[in-house]
Amino acid sequence: MSAKTLYDKIWDAHVVDKSEDGTCLLYIDRHLVHEVTSPQAFEGLRTAGRKVRSPEKTIAVPDHNVPTTADRVKFIENEESRIQVEALDKNARDFGIHYYPVDDVRQGVVHIVGPEQGWTLPGMTVVCGDSHTATHGAFGSLAHGIGTSEVEHVLATQTLIQQKSKNMKVEITGKLSPGVTAKDITMTVIGKTGTAGGTGYVIEYCGEAIRDLSMEGRMTVCNMAIEGGARAGLIAPDQTTYDYVKGRPHAPKGADWDAAVAYWKTLFTDEDAHFDKVLVLKGEDIAPVVTWGTSPEDVLPITGTVPNPTDFEGGKVVAAQRALDYMGLTAGQKLTDIKIDTVFIGSCTNGRIEDFRAVAEVVKGKKIADGMRAMIVPGSGLVRAQAEEEGLADIFKEAGFEWRLAGCSMCLAMNPDQLQPGERCAATSNRNFEGRQGRGGRTHLVSPAMAAAAAITGHLTDVRELG
Amino acid sequence: MEKFKNVSGVAAPMPLINIDTDMIIPKQFLKTIKRSGLGVNLFDAMRYDGSGNEIESFVLNQPAYRKAEIIVAGDNFGCGSSREHAPWALKDFGIKVIVSTSFADIFYNNCFKNGVLPIRLSAEEVAVLMEDAERGENARISVDLEAQTISATDGTAISFEVDSFKKHCLLNGLDDISLTMQKVDAIDGFEAEYSQRTPWA
């Protein structure tokens, strides 16, 4: 038998049917659903008189549209958002799928809720009508985003029609320097490969610096695999993974647990397995980074300066000029001189408890800069509860942060949390596209510690230099 | 799904690279629970100013391109989110074919599910079509899916690759779900065996 990558192994274990041209029908273990990309799929089922094939493997939670203020359980003011959330309520009920409604403490961003509840397990196939499904790859599960037609397909058949991607390896060797986080790793990789560098590939992240990460850090890394264009990101499961999963509500128990772990231990890339593309970076070469433009590939170390469009080649020259105009920046400007008026900490990239601990460490006993609007939005109700228990919420509130309820919030600004034209935000989310956080809003992507530092000083700041 | 028919029409040039799904259809239009009616908001932030007036310089607002059926785009078109609202909006506007050197994975798949054909070509080939598209109504680009060719106004034909299954579905307007439903025995069989193998899943 030839050597296989982790991706090959998971893929092979899920092939239901293979056509002559190589198109496969792939079995899906977990289907996560949220309110924005599912209404049309459920409607399609109804019209065709179909059922959800495996409601016990289907989990729904509203997150994109929900307000993050306490009054949301009474009433969602925006009519269209309310209709979407109500549609999910109804669809979950009618089709008998697992559901975490807005008033459930377990509600939160779908990619935080899945792992937290033990739905996401190593070796599984996980899909969701959302591109950041890549997050779940941190467990060594093949996880990727799908469109609404595919959501309907999975609901009806528990399978997906797929072509296999190619294998790419991203290895981060050695140790990270102090102040450098999982977010800096994943952004640095995108800075190197570009947003299309992973197109057609599934990326396996490996190497000492990846192994050393907690599960939460690994989720941050895999979350942004999609920003590099990859179909999915993967990290082989190990003791860190088992320890995280064990005891979660939907994790296997007893004899099932032992059998599961025995299987999970076979989920690694064989020594001689072939990768079609390889990127190796030294952990020590990675610095805290920020984005300066409107593409997640516009990444630079915080010690850098805004680039000149003429430094680039091809279509990027025009794109970089457009980005500078949109961002209101001048070539040559020091990144640390860029003034910030809004800070957003949260999202499926960085809305977990460790992210909040990192923020607390920076802001403890300090105050946010004058005129700063700073918002912390937990990834789930459980993260919020834990942060309150650990006293982090008090630290945030004393520093002047708004302490919100769980949801996607200003990551994509579908709810009332939005930037006004010209406002400039340091955000721990994953996309800095034009208008992503509100029309005309300007986004700089950073790690939680760097966002916290910017909140305190009022400008982009190297967290290593903040006393 | 409607069958994909050959297209011969005006192509709008959009040379910007990394045109993302948030540009194609901004989030405020994802609140719909329908698939239709998104065409008016296609490229909303590039197409209209803050008060909703058309921005004259935007390509689809120019008289020559208001009825474009093809977009010739810069690299990495459709990057970003999985929102199928992006192909829904393109389709609703009347776009049937998009040409680029590369497309984001999920967007590429989503197009086929909605009768929109994304065509990947080399940078040189895209450049030829881009130049043609820039001639506005004087240009007419033709796409023949059966023959897998796209032709510039002067008749220069460029052949393109497309996955045979996706092509078959597009040409015959086939819906994936009914096709997969025919394989229900295979799915049942797999599930029975799989639940032995991984009872915890």
Ligand code: SF4
């Ligand atoms: S937090 Fe942001 S990236 Fe994550 S699922 Fe929500 S909108 Fe998408």
